[in-house]
Amino acid sequence: MIEIERKFLVKSEVFKNKAYNSFNIKQGFLNSHKERTVRIRLKKDKGYITVKGKSTENGLSRFEWEKEISNIEAENLLILCEEGIIDKRRYEVKFGNHTFEVDEFFGDNEGLVIAEVELNTENETFKKPEWLGKEVTGDIKYYNSQLSKQPYKTWK
Template identity: 65%
Template sequence: MTEIERKFLITSEEFKKAAFRKTRIKQGYLNSDPDRTVRVRLRDGQGFLTVKGRSSENGLSRFEWEREINSEEAEDLLKLCEAGVIDKIRYEITSGKHIFEVDEFFGENEGLLLAEVELSHENEEIEKPDWLGKEVTGDKRYYNAFLSKNPFKTWNK
């Protein structure tokens, strides 16, 4: 139930050529408090309810609990969410023994490309693809709950 992941910015759209899966995701937050975020997600007709705890000090790990719910329930819950629903396409790409998930954001977060890779332990080595840029693990600005309230388009870059 502990999620361990690293996050990176993307330097090019070359990842799209290597993607083996592409999924549209719509998600909102019933609670975006960093101590206990509660997320509702609709992913290609499947609904999910996810609870996440506060991240560790280095940003690599945190508690995560997720359950599948039906799509009608997810749609109903999305109507109750805080303002700032996230809309994105997720691309899945294999690199070495890992799968990188690259999110291409739309709406108020358009222009942001963000990769995540899940690990089995915090010191696990990864094979970095050429399109992987600066690491932003632990930078709370890149958490979806933060992006829902502070969209990428409003940042002073």
């Protein structure tokens, strides 16, 4: 239940042609405290509730628990969420031995594109595709829970 991932900005749209899957995601937060978040997500025809703990100091690891719920349950829980619903399209791109999840944001976060790769250990090496930009692992402003409060359009 420990999630280890690295996060990067994306510098081109090349990933779209390499994606083997893509779908829209709508998500909100019942709780977006820095010590823990409780997320509600609609993805395809399924709902999910996810609890995430505080990240380690380097931002690579944190506790994550997720449970599938019905689409109707997720829609009802989204109504209770804090202000700032996240709307994005996720692209799944295989590169080397890993799958990169690339999120293209819409609404108040339009223009922001972030790629994440999940790892088995914090020291695991992986090939980086040419479209990856600056690493932002551990930079809290790129967490979805923060983007819901301080959207990309408000950054200077």
